[in-house]
Amino acid sequence: MGEVTLFSNRVYIPTAMTGVYGPAEDSFLLLRHAIGRIKGAVLDMGTGSGVLAVEAAQEPGVTSVFAVDIDPEALRVARGRAEAAGVLGKMVFTVGDLFESLGDARFDWILFNPPYLPSEGETDEASWAGGEVGYEVFLRFLAVAEEHLNPGGGIIAVVSSRTELDLDEVERKYNVEILEELPLFFEGLYCLLLRPL
Numbered sequence: 582m583g584e585v586t587l588f589s590n591r592v593y594i595p596t597a598m599t600g601v602y603g604p605a606e607d608s609f610l611l612l613r614h615a616i617g618r619i620k621g622a623v624l625d626m627g628t629g630s631g632v633l634a635v636e637a638a639q640e641p642g643v644t645s646v647f648a649v650d651i652d653p654e655a656l657r658v659a660r661g662r663a664e665a666a667g668v669l670g671k672m673v674f675t676v677g678d679l680f681e682s683l684g685d686a687r688f689d690w691i692l693f694n695p696p697y698l699p700s701e702g703e704t705d706e707a708s709w710a711g712g713e714v715g716y717e718v719f720l721r722f723l724a725v726a727e728e729h730l731n732p733g734g735g736i737i738a739v740v741s742s743r744t745e746l747d748l749d750e751v752e753r754k755y756n757v758e759i760l761e762e763l764p765l766f767f768e769g770l771y772c773l774l775l776r777p778l
């Protein structure tokens with residue numbers, strides 16, 4: 582068993598070598614800005630182990646949580662986490678590339694901790710490879726995310742300094758607020774709150 586992390590009195594056991602992204606600094610950075618802020622219908626894009634989705638489902642003001650991932654194995658792990666937490670009844674799990682499985686569904690809050698490392702070719706895994714330069718998946722997400730938000734809705738996302746994402750480009754479509762900057766040894770992580778202009 583790997584290292585055990587404590588957050589808000591709950592214990593997380595990192596996923597074994599399944600290729601599913603276990604909770605890490607970026608997950609917890611996003612989580613601490615989502616808790617207490619999100620309510621209504623929530624989408625956890627790229628749910629991975631389901632850590633954000635299951636915590637979201639336990640928030641009193643949250644009515645439903647959709648957990649989406651391109652990796653079916655991630656949804657299996659996320660569903661198990663939801664079952665253990667007793668929140669399955671509040672959740673929906675769908676496999677798909679970004680919004681493709683969601684039709685025209687809209688949400689009050691969308692959470693996304695995207696894959697952001699540059700592709701390395703055949704060894705790529707969906708959990709970390711975000712495209713040739715690293716942020717293509719996130720840009721594809723941003724291109725349509727606003728169409729899936731209810732009026733007044735917002736997006737909480739994490740980006741890394743390693744993506745060299747141009748925030749000016751994001752600001753053409755969204756009001757961008759940096760909620761926290763977390764310096765790590767090898768990169769800086771930013772937790773962003775985005776609202777459509």
Ligand SMILES: C[S@@+](CC[C@H](N)C(=O)[O-])C[C@H]1O[C@@H](n2cnc3c(N)ncnc32)[C@H](O)[C@@H]1O
Nearest residue numbers: 602608627628629650651678679694696707708
């Ligand atoms: C960095 S992990 C984050 C996992 C989890 N949300 C967390 O914070 O710990 C990124 C997740 O996005 C998923 N993903 C990658 N590309 C995707 C896509 N095009 N559509 C949906 N999910 C995707 C990966 O499978 C992975 O589970």
